[in-house]
Amino acid sequence: MPQAKLLLPYLTFSGQCEEAMKFYQSCLGGELEIIKYKDSQKKDQYPHLQDKVIHSSLKTSQAPILLACDDPVECEKPNAPFVNHNGYSLSVTAENVEEGLEIFNLLVSDGEVVIPFGKTHFSEGFGMLKDKYGISWMICQ
Template identity: 30%
Template sequence: MSLNAVAHLNFHGQARAALDFYRSVFGGQATVVTYGDFGMPAEAPDAAKVVFGQVAADNGFRVMAYDVPGEERPVAQDTPTTRRENGTTITREPFFLSVRGETVDEVAAVWDRLADGATVIEAFGPAQWAPAFGMLTDRFGVTWILDVAAEYAQA
């Protein structure tokens, strides 16, 4: 038996844009199914919103997303809830998404694309525990940790 955990992100009207962005960052194919595709009348306010969406890439990256029915809410652009202080992470968020690669070059390329429109919490670069590490909150309010696997972690 094999199990996979895949992050399922909840949005309020931004799921399609987020999935398109993540596909541009990580590659792969995006699948988007709307409430209307599942039979909601076209004139209903939520008909064009995403009820099922995912990005799946050959490199193993997977993420799912949907729009919570109801009023659209913009992505919070106020004070970030995560920050780094004296080498520690201070946050009120219940989770981060982590992307780990094998080389600095491959992860740096993903970082550069994901950082477009993001709030950088810690710039991508060498870290005491990894060849490279960085943390940011993307334009959709999702906080990501990107790092390069340390040799001792590749056993």
């Protein structure tokens, strides 16, 4: 039976990918790489998307942690959250409670608290939120 080496979330946006990935970098750290349609082999196929993101990657020193792009179809609906950001949460494990709370507070800016960050029966620090881009997160220490 095959075994997956790595599983990474790949988010799609309706034109807000660059903004969202810069926001996630400010919350999670890491190195951000952004490739726009105008710099890709698809530039002639999508002339109206030249400044949109065809691929982006947020990496830590260990590995990529988050991938994303602007969906060509969804870009026709500017500033609308991508309709399929339901049914999953991104989970972040912090080094300690203080770092977990800091990440939680950064990600929830202009978003919505689902479960306030605090002590639970399974963790010294845990919280759930939906960020301003409609992405659900679980932050745990």
